[in-house]
Amino acid sequence: MGRYIFKRVVSAIVTIWFIMTLTFVLMMNIPGDPFTEDKVLSPEIKQAVYAKYGLDKPVFEQYITYMTNYMTGDFGVSFKKVGLTTKEIILSGFPYSLKIGAWASLFIIVGGVAMGVAAALRQNRLTDRGVMILSTLGATIPSFVLASVFLYVFSKQLGWVPSFGVGTWKHYIGPILCISAFNLAFLARLTRTSVLEVLQQDYIRTARAKGLSEFTVVGKHVLRNALIPVITYIGPMIATILTGSFVIEKVFGIPGIGQLFTSSILNRDYTLIMGITVFFAVFLVVLVLIVDIIYVLIDPRIKYD
């Protein structure tokens, strides 16, 4: 038991280390630097600024500094948002992305699976056609087009929702819908495919032959097996969604973390790039770790060698 948890923790740490190193290598190879602006700095000033942020040191030394600082929980200060620490910036943006992402995930999973199952059970009938058309349409429009058109119609023309920002629940309708569209469509299709496949299996025929009610057949036998590929897909999907969408956040004017990350790359704000990647990595790895450990604790059937 303890051994299992230990192993999982070690592998989580290795994962995070790997991500940090990869990000660091990429980051150091980005052409341009944080202090190149429209108007040039004089060489003395540039030197002073570089020294202030430790950018004048050899790359490997900087790498070591990053690693040791992160171990002590010091994420450093932003280069471009002077006077703010990386931690402050991340913690201010993440709640918005998390909120939108969590609701969107819920919406996608519940909606997508329900639509997919409904379509599969009514294959080639009206429900199926309807779901397929809807889901196909959802997957055929780029999110920034969808978001812009959504704003054009529901905010500008109809005035039903505010045009940007966060605050009331109305502000969140657009972002959640637009961030969900593509994945909802994909999930519905995936579920449908998977359920159809399971429905052809012999054990379903057996279950039906036994006289089980359709409800039991679907609920107990079909879903259980059909959802496995679906769940495989959902994991990474949630990861992507929770980390915020640059497009949606930009179009809807949401101060989330997706915007932060993109702008930090375009600004070469090294500490912020690193901070956000590490934050995501830790967030996801720890989340999965906790789930696994709790699961082991509550389910004695799992062997943890």
Next chain:
Amino acid sequence: MDHNKIDSDMWKALDEEEKDAEKVARPSLTYMQDAWRRLRKNKVAVASLVGIILIILSAVFVPFVWHIGYSEQVLDFSNIPPVLDIYNVGDDKYIYVTKEYKAIQVDADGTLLKKCTVLKEDVNNRTCLYELDGSQITVDYSLYFKAKSKYADLERRAQNDPSINLGEALHELESTKKCEVSVDGRVVEPEKQVRNKTYIMGTDYLGRDLFIRVIHGARISLLVGFAAALVNFVIGVFYGGISGYFGGRVDNVMMRICDTIDSIPTTLYVILFMVVLEAGLGTIILALSITYWVGMARIVRGQVLAMKEQEFVLAALSLGASLPRILGRHLVPNMMGPIMVAITMQIPNAIFTEAFLSFVGLGISAPMASWGSLCNDALGGLFTYPYQLFFPAIAISVTMLAFNLLGDGLRDALDPKQRK
């Protein structure tokens, strides 16, 4: 009736097919032939396939025959929609007044001729005087402005005076004409609506033909989509196949790597790659490929894991089949369903990601166009020129639709379990 008499015309050789009427067999078809046979029966899939081929063919060949190049611009004809409301200014001469209140001479059938000569532009009074073959044309666009100023004034007073009916005023504002055209002092109304003959889909902000730009966009977008999906497929099958087939420790390590990669938000890594590498089409494809193969690898691995214990694999193994043969001959065909679904979603995915990169400003270099960059360019003027978004967006949607439906058809056709 003479039963014994046999009609002579019953004595003749049987048709070839009838000879086999008793035979319970069907022609031996290869796997692909069989799949093709079944795909052909699926009308929707065939229609989609034809659609995709048409799109590809037009993307490849139309630019060679079309009379306008994708980067050719006529600045005088910028932002002209595909449908024109034209005014008759006498002597069978027609003009079109753009959304920017510029007068353009057109034919009765909608061919753009030239921009009218400006005699005097009065920005403060919002009128513009044009000259066309001796007659003077005034475009007065101050009406709406005045109505709006009036409304704004009313709105301001309404804050203190509840008796003012804003709704009525708003209605009045909305029914105000945006501009008034008069020829030699006589007010004229739009005579008819014609299709734009010169530019069938209208022009963009630099007066370029939107049609050929959408076609050109198809080239770029499809190229990106296909290339990325192909690379993903190859890496995914290879990686996932090995991982699933060998299982155990190999699988463990390989999947850990996938987990790690999954812990990094992919779109963000695409941006990082794009910034690190030199901008260009190749970079876009590369960035998409190296970040998106994990999904495919997982699907393949899952399928291989589920299938490798099945009897047909065991049978092949005991017959001495090699690993590549088992993978290529037995496993891959059997999991073509999920793979096809994944691929048909990956092509749009790649096209979308390219569009996203255009949105961030890291897409292909101007004046080239992809569907994504066309959509993105149109967003700024969405309120005024919605058609500029409409056409590329429709192009994306139709293509995606075709891919999705074809994917569905392929899944059914390639599924060996349905080989009845």
Next chain:
Amino acid sequence: MLKRRFALLMVIIMSLSMFAGCGGEPADSGGGQSNAESDTVIWRMRSEPRSLDPQRNFSSDGSHIIQNTYEGLYAEKIGGIEPSMAESYDVSEDGLIYTFHLREGLKWSDGEPLTAKDFEYSWKRLCAPETGATTSFMMTNYIKGAMEYLMGEGTADEMGVRALDDRTLEVELKNPVPYFVNLTTFYSYFPCRQDIVEEYGDGWDKNPETSISNGPFRLAEYQTGSHIVLEKNEYFWNAENVHINRIKGLMLGDASTALNGYEAGEIDVMQSPPLDEITRLKAEDPNLQILPSIGTFSINFNVDKAPTNDLNVRKALTLAIDRTKIVEQVTKGGEIPATGYIASAFVFSDGTSFRQMDENGNLVEEYGIDPSGAQVEEAKAALAAAGYPDGKGFPKIEYLYDTDEASKKIAEALQAMWKENLNIDVTLRNEDRSVFNENTIKGNYDVSKGGWWADYYDPMSMFDTCLSYSGNNKVQWRWNEQPIVAPHDHTLNPENKEFDDAVNMAQQTTGTERDEWLRKAEKVIMDNFVTAPVYYYTDVILVNQNRVEGVGLTPVGFWCFKEGRMVE
């Protein structure tokens, strides 16, 4: 197994988000109009300010805020400048010593007295090497001893700024600077509080508790990535004439979103709507204003690299541009087609415009550049003179531009014009801003997007782009080696010396004599075609007059709220 694990994951995520929804989010943020905001001006800023520290900032978003939360000895207002912390000043005979007399009873926003010592401290702070102030050139070029202090060759005490008493500040200049009072309206010259800076260090400027300022407004709230709130500073010297109580600044990057918000009544004040919407707004919206700006969009030629090292090639490229088409069909913001490097909004010492105009106020041809269209014949002749008749044999060149809506559109238009008028192929290359800046500074380009905004209201600020000793000399036009600012530039261009000398003379003279030197300096740039001016920038602003009036831009182009008033 997977299913349960997944369900658990979902539960955790949902509960986290509920938690986030309760705790992490301020009740009132971002857009959306509520009744509580009826006394608040909603102002769309573009992105997060880099810094709100007068000496540390150098981004435009930060300066808009600082210009409203601080004021210098003199301050800009919508129509010009006015005495602010100082009520008057004396200049010595030789124009080198300025003595500023501060108002009586000046206070910081926390009620502490503000004295001349605060100015002395802040100005020295700007030039202290350890500050690393990126705008220090705004002072080191003028004040005696400042450059030496910055370079570590002198001390703070030797710098020519002294508080003689609490209300008198004496400044000693290197050369006479006729526009020195204008400089004091620039944010780098604003005071900051020594005790705060020393006690709280980095970040004091963005924390409402410690962000003590002396301007019409003070920082009341700072939500990173989202918005700021400014409130009226009751201790401002002219507080009785400030009528806006609260300003909310939104960090809203997307122009379309912002315009949408403005049209829905959720934003009162904004700048730069999307280019394609400007014409419609111009025709329909009474709230749109187009203001001339002190900057020039130009095209830079790399004078060190073939084929643009040939003057005739540069001349051909310059003359083949149809400037009117670009401003009317591409940028659309009422920009003025350029006839020279210095924008028409700049004036000579007698107050007349730097540019020649006809009786209707339209610019007329200067330096052989006709603003109304391309001069195809002259351009072709120049190209032929360079050895490429009708574009034959002309090598492929690249036009470099940065990621930006207007830059891209202009690039595409230029490419087509050069193709049509000169029959030459120019490829376009897009780089994101950071790489773009690096490559243009180092001269890794053939032809590139240029453009320059003056930092203060004097043509001198425009010439920084061509001085041999300036790092901003992106055209690589240098008559001598500059190992510090441009170690890469070894190809020398002797004509540049004439320009350097003219600027040098302009720095030492005044009045009409100085005007002549400024004109001469511009002439050298234009005669050598090192950069091709295309148009003079404008600022396009939208101010909802139903909500707020008297808000606009200062001559340098900063938002100014102190004269504004909410509409009742």
